[in-house]
Amino acid sequence: MKRNSMNSTRDRNENNVRNNDTNTNLYRVRTRITAATVAAIIASAINPAVIEGASVKLNAKLQDDQIYINSKDLIKALGGTGQYDAKTGTFIYTAQDEIPEVVEAVSPSVVGIIGRPDAGEEGGGSDRYNLTHGTGVIVKSNGWIVTNAHVIDGLTNAVVVTSDGKTYKITDSYSDPTSDLALIKINAKSLKPAKLASSSSNMRVGETVIAIGTPVSFSLRNSATVGVVSGLNRGVNASYRLIQSDTAINPGNSGGPLVNLKGEVIGINTMKYAAVGVENTGFSIPAETVHYVLNHYFKYGEVKRASLGLTLEESWSAIVGLPTDDPLTVTSVHTNEADKAKIQEGDVLYSIDCVRVTSVVDINELLKKYLPGQRVKLLMQSDGDIVTRYLVLTQGENTVVSVEDEAWDEVEQ
Structure with a gap:
C-alpha cells in the first residue's frame, strides 16, 4: 500500500484462456462401453489453466493404437463433470475452474488493515475521512499477520478487519523496511493461516497467479484479480529479488498475497511500475524472503541482517x-x-x-x-x-x- 497510491496493472479477462491448442474450457473424450467400465479416449488437450504445473497419473490401456482411461478416474483426478452421450458415442468432460476454489480457500487468510496516516506524513491530518489502508496475510492461527512495512509505518489507530468482518486492534508490530515486510499481532485465536510456499524456485513464467487484497476502497476487501507470472528474480528498486506479474495491483493491495493455483502464497504484493503508457508491471516479495524475515523474527525478535x-x-x-x-x-x-x-x-x-x-x-x-x-x-x-x-x-x-x-x-x- 502506498497510502492509496498504487495503480492498476491489469484486469484479466477470464474468457481469455491460455491454451496451446484450439480448444479451451471444454475437452471431449470419446468412449466405448467395455464389460463393467466406461473407457474414455481423450480427444483434445486438457486446458493448462486448469491443471497448470501439475501432473496427473491415471491407469490406462493401450488397444488398437488408442489409449483408454476410466472416465471416473479422470473426473476424480481433475475434478469437473462428465457425461456420456450414447447417440454420438462421445463423453463430454467439462473442466472445473480452479480459480474460484483457490480464492475461496485463501480469502479467510487475508485481512484488511486501515488506520490514519501520521500527522507528520504527507496527507496526514485531523480529517476523520483521511484514512489509509492495505492488506495482510495471516501466518499464524494465534493472530500473527504479515504485510508490507510501508503499510504500517506511520500508521496510527490502525485496526485489522478479517474476512468475516470482525475488527481487531493491533497489539504488537515489527517493521523491516529493508525487505518492506512487517509483522503485526492481533488478539485472536483459531484464525486460518495461509499456506506459504516453501520456495518460488518451481515457478514458471506464464504460470497463472491470483492477487487478493483491498483495492482502492476499504469496502472492496478480499477482491481477487488474475494474471500470470511475467518474470522472476527481478532486481527492481529493492534490496532483494522480486516476482513480476501482470495481476491488477491497485491502491490498497500492498501486503496482500500472490497465490498460485495450488493455493500457496508465493509472494507478498509490494509495488508496481507506474508511468504513462506503462501497464501490467507489478512486483511481489518472494516466499523465500518472507520466510527469511519470519524465521528471524520468531527466533531472534528481529532480522539479524x-x-x-x-x-x-x-x-x-x-x-x-x-x-x-x-x-x-x-x-x-x-x-x-x-x-x-x-x-x-x-x-x-x-x-x-x-x-x-x-x-x-x-x-x-x-x-x-x-x-x-x-x-x-x-x-x-x-x-x-x-x-x-x-x-x-x-x-x-x-x-x-x-x-x-x-x-x-x-x-x-
Missing part, C-alpha cells in the same frame, strides 16, 4: 540491466571489520565464498544465508592485484549501492 559494511558501485551494464560479469567497486568502507580485512576504496569485488556477484541484489540475496559474526572469503582486486580478503560480517542494513537506478525511479509502493 548480515552486512559487508561497504558501499559498492555497480557497473554500468548491471545498472541498465544488461547481462554482465562485471564486478562491483568499493566506494566507501563503514566498519572496523572491513578495515581489518584491508578493504579500501577503489577495490573491486568479484565473489563472496566463491559465488560470483555482479549486483548489490546478488550480494543481499547471498547474505540471507549468513548471520552477523560469520566470516566470508572475498575475491577482490586491490591496487591492480587479485587478492583474497577474509571479512567478518556485521549486523546492519544491506550492502549499499552508490548509484541510483534511474530507469526505475517511477516505481511506486
Whole structure:
C-alpha cells in the first residue's frame, strides 16, 4: 500500500484462456462401453489453466493404437463433470475452474488493515475521512499477520478487519523496511493461516497467479484479480529479488498475497511500475524472503541482517540491466571489520565464498544465508592485484549501492 497510491496493472479477462491448442474450457473424450467400465479416449488437450504445473497419473490401456482411461478416474483426478452421450458415442468432460476454489480457500487468510496516516506524513491530518489502508496475510492461527512495512509505518489507530468482518486492534508490530515486510499481532485465536510456499524456485513464467487484497476502497476487501507470472528474480528498486506479474495491483493491495493455483502464497504484493503508457508491471516479495524475515523474527525478535559494511558501485551494464560479469567497486568502507580485512576504496569485488556477484541484489540475496559474526572469503582486486580478503560480517542494513537506478525511479509502493 502506498497510502492509496498504487495503480492498476491489469484486469484479466477470464474468457481469455491460455491454451496451446484450439480448444479451451471444454475437452471431449470419446468412449466405448467395455464389460463393467466406461473407457474414455481423450480427444483434445486438457486446458493448462486448469491443471497448470501439475501432473496427473491415471491407469490406462493401450488397444488398437488408442489409449483408454476410466472416465471416473479422470473426473476424480481433475475434478469437473462428465457425461456420456450414447447417440454420438462421445463423453463430454467439462473442466472445473480452479480459480474460484483457490480464492475461496485463501480469502479467510487475508485481512484488511486501515488506520490514519501520521500527522507528520504527507496527507496526514485531523480529517476523520483521511484514512489509509492495505492488506495482510495471516501466518499464524494465534493472530500473527504479515504485510508490507510501508503499510504500517506511520500508521496510527490502525485496526485489522478479517474476512468475516470482525475488527481487531493491533497489539504488537515489527517493521523491516529493508525487505518492506512487517509483522503485526492481533488478539485472536483459531484464525486460518495461509499456506506459504516453501520456495518460488518451481515457478514458471506464464504460470497463472491470483492477487487478493483491498483495492482502492476499504469496502472492496478480499477482491481477487488474475494474471500470470511475467518474470522472476527481478532486481527492481529493492534490496532483494522480486516476482513480476501482470495481476491488477491497485491502491490498497500492498501486503496482500500472490497465490498460485495450488493455493500457496508465493509472494507478498509490494509495488508496481507506474508511468504513462506503462501497464501490467507489478512486483511481489518472494516466499523465500518472507520466510527469511519470519524465521528471524520468531527466533531472534528481529532480522539479524548480515552486512559487508561497504558501499559498492555497480557497473554500468548491471545498472541498465544488461547481462554482465562485471564486478562491483568499493566506494566507501563503514566498519572496523572491513578495515581489518584491508578493504579500501577503489577495490573491486568479484565473489563472496566463491559465488560470483555482479549486483548489490546478488550480494543481499547471498547474505540471507549468513548471520552477523560469520566470516566470508572475498575475491577482490586491490591496487591492480587479485587478492583474497577474509571479512567478518556485521549486523546492519544491506550492502549499499552508490548509484541510483534511474530507469526505475517511477516505481511506486
